[in-house]
Structures are given as C-alpha cells and as structure tokens.
Amino acid sequence: MNERKDLSNKVKSAVSKVKGEVKDQIGNATNNPKLQAEGKKDKAKGEMQDKVAEKKENEGRENS
Template identity: 50%
Template sequence: MSGADKIKNAAEKAVGKGKEAVGKATDNPKLEAEGKADHAKGSVKQAGENVKDALK
C-alpha cells in the first residue's frame, strides 16, 4: 500500500467518524448514516490494499 493510499483511506475514515459524531450531536440521522458509510468505505479500501500488499 502506498503512503498516499494510506493517508487517503485514513482521512476518509476520519471524515466519516466526524460526520457520524456531528450527526449524533445534532440529531441528524442522515448525516450520521452518511458518516458511518464513509467510515466503512475507508475501512474496506484499506483492507483491500492490505490484501494487495500481502500478495506481493
């Protein structure tokens, strides 16, 4: 996994967690769900990159 990919995936996870927290704090279920989805997407991408690295 390249360093840039690690940073992008970590940033996507962090943004997702932030959206989720803001959604909870403002009682906005749509924003909370969007944050959870962003966080999950970042985690899946990171896992895929880890698999690629393992195969090398």
C-alpha cells in the same frame, strides 16, 4: 513506486475513516440521522480501502 501506491491507499483509508467519524459525531450531536448515516458509510468505505491496501501490500511482498 509500489510503496508510494500502498502509502496513498493507506492515506485515503485514514481520511475516509476520519471524515466518517466527524460526520457521525456531528450528526449525533445535532440529531441528524442523515449525516450520521453518511458518516457510517464513509467509515465503512475507509475500512474497505484499508483491506484493499493490506491485500495489495501482501501480494506485493509475495511477488518480490
């Protein structure tokens, strides 16, 4: 069950990063700073989700 949560967190992280990159690039191509900012925010969110997933994964290993 715990492995499932770890995978879920990693997937959420990857989705946020990809969504952010797409928004950032579209914002850049269309000269839309608001969309670029949203993209950067989503990428940062993905990075944080990734760090949380890694920490939870490491804690799970230590407790096993």
